[in-house]
Amino acid sequence: MGHPLNVTSRLERRTLLRGAIAVAAASASPWRTATAAPAVDNAGGKIALTDAHIADLQKSIKGKVILPSSPDYNEERRVWSPAFDRKPALIVKVTSTKDVQAAVQFARTHDILTAVRCGGHSYAGYSMVDNGMVIDLKPLNGVTVDPKKRIARVAGGALLGNLDRATAPHKLATTAGVVSHTGVGGLATGGGQGRLARKFGLTIDNNLGVEMVLADGSIVRANPRENPDLYWAVRGGGGNFGIVTDFEFQLHEYDGIITSLSYAFPAEKAKDLMKLFGEMSAKAPPELTMNASLRTSDRGETTCSISGTFLGTKQAGETAFAALASLGVPTGNRIDEMDYVKLQSIADGSLHSERFGFGKYSYFRQLDPKLVDTVLDYVTRAKTPRTSFSLGMQGGAIAQVKEDATAFADRDGIYQCSVATNWAAGEDPAAGQRHVRELWAMIDPMGTGGFYINELYDETEERIRKTFRGNYARLVDIKTKVDPTNFFHLNPNIKPKPRPL
Ligand SMILES: Cc1cc2nc3c(=O)[nH]c(=O)nc-3n(C[C@H](O)[C@H](O)[C@H](O)COP(=O)(O)OP(=O)(O)OC[C@H]3O[C@@H](n4cnc5c(N)ncnc54)[C@H](O)[C@@H]3O)c2cc1C
Numbered sequence: 297m298g299h300p301l302n303v304t305s306r307l308e309r310r311t312l313l314r315g316a317i318a319v320a321a322a323s324a325s326p327w328r329t330a331t332a333a334p335a336v337d338n339a340g341g342k343i344a345l346t347d348a349h350i351a352d353l354q355k356s357i358k359g360k361v362i363l364p365s366s367p368d369y370n371e372e373r374r375v376w377s378p379a380f381d382r383k384p385a386l387i388v389k390v391t392s393t394k395d396v397q398a399a400v401q402f403a404r405t406h407d408i409l410t411a412v413r414c415g416g417h418s419y420a421g422y423s424m425v426d427n428g429m430v431i432d433l434k435p436l437n438g439v440t441v442d443p444k445k446r447i448a449r450v451a452g453g454a455l456l457g458n459l460d461r462a463t464a465p466h467k468l469a470t471t472a473g474v475v476s477h478t479g480v481g482g483l484a485t486g487g488g489q490g491r492l493a494r495k496f497g498l499t500i501d502n503n504l505g506v507e508m509v510l511a512d513g514s515i516v517r518a519n520p521r522e523n524p525d526l527y528w529a530v531r532g533g534g535g536n537f538g539i540v541t542d543f544e545f546q547l548h549e550y551d552g553i554i555t556s557l558s559y560a561f562p563a564e565k566a567k568d569l570m571k572l573f574g575e576m577s578a579k580a581p582p583e584l585t586m587n588a589s590l591r592t593s594d595r596g597e598t599t600c601s602i603s604g605t606f607l608g609t610k611q612a613g614e615t616a617f618a619a620l621a622s623l624g625v626p627t628g629n630r631i632d633e634m635d636y637v638k639l640q641s642i643a644d645g646s647l648h649s650e651r652f653g654f655g656k657y658s659y660f661r662q663l664d665p666k667l668v669d670t671v672l673d674y675v676t677r678a679k680t681p682r683t684s685f686s687l688g689m690q691g692g693a694i695a696q697v698k699e700d701a702t703a704f705a706d707r708d709g710i711y712q713c714s715v716a717t718n719w720a721a722g723e724d725p726a727a728g729q730r731h732v733r734e735l736w737a738m739i740d741p742m743g744t745g746g747f748y749i750n751e752l753y754d755e756t757e758e759r760i761r762k763t764f765r766g767n768y769a770r771l772v773d774i775k776t777k778v779d780p781t782n783f784f785h786l787n788p789n790i791k792p793k794p795r796p797l
Contacts, residue, residue, distance in 0.1 A: 338781075357388065357399065359388065361386055361387070362386065363386055378650065379652050382426045384424065388432060389434065397509050397513050399429075400513045402429075403429055404513065409786075411424060413430050413434070415483075419653070419655070420788075422786045423482070436451045438458075443466040452480070452542060456479075457476030459545075464552055467551055470492070470546060471491075471501075472640065475644055482750065485540060486535075488750075489688075491554065491605045492607070493690070494690070494693060495582040496693055500531035500532050503544070503545060504545065508530070511779040511781065528770075528774075531702035535784055553636070554636045555613030556603075559620050562599065563676065567668065569623060572620065574663035586602060589687070596679040613631065652721070652725065654717055654718075656714070656716075656747075657713065660709065660742065661743075670738050680728055685713070687711050687713050691710045699766070705764050706744055709746060746763035752788050775791070780795060
């Protein structure tokens with residue numbers, strides 16, 4: 297009898313040989329593998345992925361595995377923010393729920409650090425990793441509309457533009473954010489604010505049910521009848537609980553007529569403008585959504601503005617903004633009635649941002665004069681270039697939902713405030729970042745203590761806990777049940793309970 301190797305095929309021998317080379321290389325330097333880039337596990341330890349592992353993964357999916365050696369690697373690893381120029385070991389482009397399942401199982405088998413990517417717009421860079429694996433949902437982007445039932449089925453990798461463009465021909469819509477290349481996956485698990493939110497609620501409020509792949513690779517449905525706890529958690533708890541491969545959204549009748557308005561004034565008008573914004577927003581109908589902001593330009597000049605949209609004709613929009621006449625003649629203004637889908641992509645610019653950014657966010661129940669005075673005093677003294685303070689509105693249908701009806705708790709945070717800065721490559725961001733942190737530290741104590749998890753740059757675990765208020769304990773219980781090892785942790789993380797020893 298000969299050696300067992302004598303009866304193996306040439307292909308098997310090649311595979312065995314390749315495996316042996318990879319093992320030898322891995323033992324010489326655990327970073328070296330035949331084709332895959334250095335990979336890391338969830339504890340930061342090094343993993344040697346071999347050609348055979350990658351081939352097995354490729355065989356198990358209909359989508360494509362992208363490696364550092366692939367010609368499209370550099371394009372595929374680009375996300376919206378230039379701050380996250382990261383180099384994953386592999387990107388798995390999935391085309392079905394089964395592909396997502398296979399990718400999760402592969403990641404679990406090898407314990408690879410794994411990110412989930414839809415539109416790639418995470419401000420914190422959660423959807424791209426160095427040396428880990430990215431489950432890229434982008435090819436999974438179909439949207440189907442049932443106009444009779446007024447329901448849209450939206451795949452977990454779709455972008456907002458896919459959703460808006462599919463529903464508009466039926467004179468139907470649901471709430472989506474204001475830049476069309478943002479991903480439904482991230483937006484609709486964390487919240488979903490947009491021009492229709494005061495009228496129809498947050499995107500999560502229109503979620504009728506989901507299909508998900510959990511951390512153990514199982515495929516489940518979550519809706520009011522099946523896995524209701526999971527359904528509750530995935531409406532506001534972000535990507536903590538699994539990968540949504542399919543959303544069902546409630547649609548609303550909407551003729552698509554919208555008027556966009558913006559009025560700029562010199563900085564001297566800022567106090568009056570903020571006061572007026574408070575008065576107008578307090579009695580605004582749900583069709584009206586407004587922002588008030590103070591911006592300091594590259595040259596340190598501060599201007600203030602009110603902008604917004606009215607779901608209706610130009611004439612109705614002008615009437616809604618008529619009170620602004622009391623501020624005198626604006627230094628600039630724009631009023632455009634247009635089609636909703638067109639407006640939804642008007643701020644798209646390029647798919648990838650050229651500029652770096654940093655911001656802090658808070659919610660406020662009211663527009664306290666002390667808040668306005670603090671902001672005006674700081675901004676006029678500091679004159680920090682390229683910084684902004686901005687107040688947006690929630691309220692309307694968002695506030696009609698109870699704090700514990702979904703994971704998203706800040707229902708009474710009528711005003712959403714952001715303090716932000718941006719800079720180009722090569723510019724020094726230090727002054728802008730200091731401005732953001734100092735001003736935010738002065739005003740945040742006047743707020744609800746929460747922030748919008750989809751607008752997170754860097755936040756502590758304590759602040760994430762605070763933002764979920766009384767919902768946090770239930771979220772921890774659900775997380776412990778569906779993801780006890782915290783496999784999905786590249787997100788505003790809700791940690792599972794430690795496992796008993
Ligand atoms: C230019 C720009 C405009 C924005 N405008 C708005 C706006 O108008 N309204 C608003 O509410 N927010 C807005 N945001 C914030 C936005 O909601 C978040 O950045 C959100 O995370 C983006 O989703 P994404 O799929 O593009 O992000 P990605 O970076 O792809 O994903 C972020 C995280 O979401 C989770 N995730 C993504 N897909 C899934 C899925 N299918 N299942 C489970 N988890 C998933 C994962 O944890 C992932 O790490 C904007 C952001 C940017 C950069």
